[in-house]
Amino acid sequence: MEPFRFHLFVCTQQKPEGIPSCPASGSFAVLDALDREIQARGLDNDMQLTTCGCMGLCDEGPVMVVYPAGVWYRRVQPSDVPEIVGTHVGDGKPVDRLVWNDAPAMKAMSVEHREKFRAAMAAREKAGVLPDRLDQMIRGYMPSRCILTALELDIFTAVGDGANAEQIGTKIHANARAAGMLLNALVALGLLSKSGDDYKNTPESARFFVQGSKDNHRNGLLHTANIWHRWSTLTDAVRSGTRVPIDRDPDHKDDRDDNPAWTRNFITAMQRHAKDRAPLVVKALGTAGVRRILDLGGGSGAYSIAFAKAGPDVQCEILDIPEVVPLTAGYVRQAGVLAQVSLRAGDMLQDDFGSGYDIIMLNAICHMFSEEQNRDIFRRAHQALAPNGRLVVQDFILNPDKTGPLHAALFSLNMLVNTDVGASYSEVEYTHWMKAAGFTDVCRINLPGPSGLIVGLA
Ligand SMILES: C[S@@+](CC[C@H](N)C(=O)[O-])C[C@H]1O[C@@H](n2cnc3c(N)ncnc32)[C@H](O)[C@@H]1O
Ligand code: FES
Numbered sequence: 217m218e219p220f221r222f223h224l225f226v227c228t229q230q231k232p233e234g235i236p237s238c239p240a241s242g243s244f245a246v247l248d249a250l251d252r253e254i255q256a257r258g259l260d261n262d263m264q265l266t267t268c269g270c271m272g273l274c275d276e277g278p279v280m281v282v283y284p285a286g287v288w289y290r291r292v293q294p295s296d297v298p299e300i301v302g303t304h305v306g307d308g309k310p311v312d313r314l315v316w317n318d319a320p321a322m323k324a325m326s327v328e329h330r331e332k333f334r335a336a337m338a339a340r341e342k343a344g345v346l347p348d349r350l351d352q353m354i355r356g357y358m359p360s361r362c363i364l365t366a367l368e369l370d371i372f373t374a375v376g377d378g379a380n381a382e383q384i385g386t387k388i389h390a391n392a393r394a395a396g397m398l399l400n401a402l403v404a405l406g407l408l409s410k411s412g413d414d415y416k417n418t419p420e421s422a423r424f425f426v427q428g429s430k431d432n433h434r435n436g437l438l439h440t441a442n443i444w445h446r447w448s449t450l451t452d453a454v455r456s457g458t459r460v461p462i463d464r465d466p467d468h469k470d471d472r473d474d475n476p477a478w479t480r481n482f483i484t485a486m487q488r489h490a491k492d493r494a495p496l497v498v499k500a501l502g503t504a505g506v507r508r509i510l511d512l513g514g515g516s517g518a519y520s521i522a523f524a525k526a527g528p529d530v531q532c533e534i535l536d537i538p539e540v541v542p543l544t545a546g547y548v549r550q551a552g553v554l555a556q557v558s559l560r561a562g563d564m565l566q567d568d569f570g571s572g573y574d575i576i577m578l579n580a581i582c583h584m585f586s587e588e589q590n591r592d593i594f595r596r597a598h599q600a601l602a603p604n605g606r607l608v609v610q611d612f613i614l615n616p617d618k619t620g621p622l623h624a625a626l627f628s629l630n631m632l633v634n635t636d637v638g639a640s641y642s643e644v645e646y647t648h649w650m651k652a653a654g655f656t657d658v659c660r661i662n663l664p665g666p667s668g669l670i671v672g673l674a
Pocket of ligand 2: 227228229236237238239269270271272273274277279
């Protein structure tokens, strides 16, 4: 049975470098071209496009199969895609010049491939070779470091519409030979292209990494570059139980202390995540009966801004540290909701919260603090809420045994290297602390993405 008229499988099996594979022959570009062509022709509802693993014909890649007839195509290139979609999917006639229908030869190749693969795996197992999966995980910092350095040096902007290593090196005040090595690695990572001596941005890097582009993420990503330095202290942080200075000198001022650029990058990064999530949170909580909201550690103000836009009667108050409030003010002004969102500089661990709120929000806050600090915030929030007001915690919430989800487990270490006492916490913990503070009807609301909500009623 086929729910669609056609079902296209494209092999995207990744293999170690140097071993023939469909991705090495360009199957991701074919997949992308198929998706675009299918949409352009309005054929989405006629067919299903699916990626699949190795079909044993790796020397002939990219390989794809079209069902229900089971037509096998080999060596497909993006330039073949309009013909395949138009002739095969549109008119029901396979593109003969790309079809491979020599079943005995295909079976022989597939069987030979399988035997070779099994023999190679057995030999590696016997020789005690480190599995590729582990090796890739261990060396995962290399691509990450290349991109972060390129962002720090603003290389993608320097590449502009095209330039050679010497020109780019001069623009970013770097050594031309070393810049060339980094540029070549960025080509290998698929973030630049190279023709002769000239480098060019890919459409993706031009869109996301170049100054002046509407969707430029560089400033927010520089926060990840800052965090990278802190992650290099993980070994010492695990030994000591808390964050340690980056250069191990106890008198050394940390990169983040009194550093306006660090704070600006941090809040830009927070805004990048929060602006997409804020409408989901507003939808999950609703604005019915909501007049006053306290947004503790509101950062860029994205959540208050979203609430203000969703309900003209909603008044929000953001409490954040003095260094951040001027940045928050910029976002609130830009959103045009100054009349509904007020700002207060202070310390949520010390300051009185006020009273009569319908919602108190803790978006991405609790992970900065210890259990005792969170319990204290929850207690004071309970007193500050109106009857039936809600305390809302949004965070990366761990499973009861704290071994997952992966993002939350890794984020806990992010807090170890970045804060004195922070960590990711589990739903069990949040629920327990809220109930101890006097909240009832504590429930979890799942959101798309890595974070979730825990909501309690005062
Ligand atoms: C991880 S950010 C979250 C920002 C925002 N809620 C969001 O989700 O986008 C943490 C925020 O808490 C603020 N913050 C940290 N410690 C604070 C304190 N003691 N009092 C008030 N705000 C604080 C930070 O300045 C920052 O804006
Ligand atoms: S990698 Fe595609 S058929 Fe083997």
